[in-house]
Amino acid sequence: MFPVVDPNLPIIDPKFYGEAGISAIMTNAYLLKRGRPGQPPKDVHRTLDFKGTVATDSGAYQILEYGHVGVKPAEIVAYQEKIDTDIGVILDFPTGFHSDARRAGWTVDETVRRADEALKRIKRKDILWVGPVQGGIHIKEVARSALEMGKRPFSIYALGSPTELMEAQRFDVLVDMIVAAKKGLPHSRPLHLFGAGHPAMFPFIVALGCDMFDSAAYALYARTGRYLTSDGTQELTEIEEFSCMCRICDRTTPGEMRRLDPQEREQLLSKHNLLACFSELRRIREAIRNGHLWDLLEHRTYANPAFRKFLAKIIQHSPFLEQFTPTVKPRGISHFGEASDHRPEIARFSVRRSRVPIEGRKAVVLIPGRWRRPYHEDPRNLPIVSKLANRPNVSICFYTIPFGPVPMELDETFPLAQTESYDSHDPITYQQRAREVAAWLKRLSPKQTFLVSEGEYGLAIEKELSAVTPLLKIIRIQLKGSKPDRTVGTIIQRLR
């Protein structure tokens, strides 16, 4: 994340970035130029007194604000080269929030035209040039823009997120925009999201494939006395104790901070806000390393109802996310409930199950899949499975809470054995899973069906199955003191 720095009004002492391990910042080349009329261009690192990576925006955002900027596309490219920026942005034409589809189309074409012009003018190949994707909230235009820009040799692509969209919490539209951009752009090059905003939403945009972003929220929120946390925003006036123990919060209390003069307060709040953003980034990276990013998304939906909508929209793109999810992960996953059904690993399991070859006219034996995994190694299942597994006319399937029906063939694939879940004994969940089991069975069109029915879940399956399969043999077992040898004996006796 690049903290956005106002080149003419820096709030934070640049030394702080070094101390906090912040290695890249972003500023605005247009504002830099405008703030120094008549002065020759100077190394931006020296201007900002910052030795790390400096990215410069081109002033395109100011077009949205003022309708135009007093600088030409070629001029701002040359200026960024002269100030020795590390990452430069061409002067695109932002679509904004209020354009209709026709206007959005025009901004896409104009940005492509400007991109071609800029690419001709660029002399410094050591600068990473950013190609912005436009289209605003018009998803078809975003897709077209991504395809066109993706054909051009930019090192980084970027998507403009209209500020109004964020302010109105229209995260659903943002999701569609990012997915449309990702689908059109080369996956080998990073995608930057302009104006990413609040740290609470970072995990969502990372999950969607944004590799980098900038944010001015830390400073904007500080200006109005707002304290950022990963779960939301607090008003400084209402905080009794800081939950954070960063170097700022550890040394002062909310009361002391309130009594500071406004400028000093803004500075301290900005620093905390910035650290809160970077702390969230650490959390995200760690979640990725452990394969737990989705868990973080689900967890975050409890912070703000708007994030439920965010996740619900991401879930609609679950098949797309699934394509880029590793086949195996270093650790298991958690199944918390309905939202987890759509996490990429579980979505993948459903796809895999649908590809299990069908050998019809067999006897299908449905056995409870409990917490013990692999399901067939459960001591209450093993005697049954070991006597049936090698019979050519028998198919074994476990009925489980996190995955619904699990054919024996998939019992040892990731993430089945590594999934943590819990049985809430919720009749609706049982019923929903029972329907999945029935649908699976229907697909197998078995000659006979044996259901080893246990508990309420078993009863729910009995009810569903009686509608789909006429030759159903139910063997009810007790939750405690089951006799697997007797169960398998009954099955073998009745096998045809």
Ligand SMILES: [Zn+2]
């Ligand atoms: Zn803090």
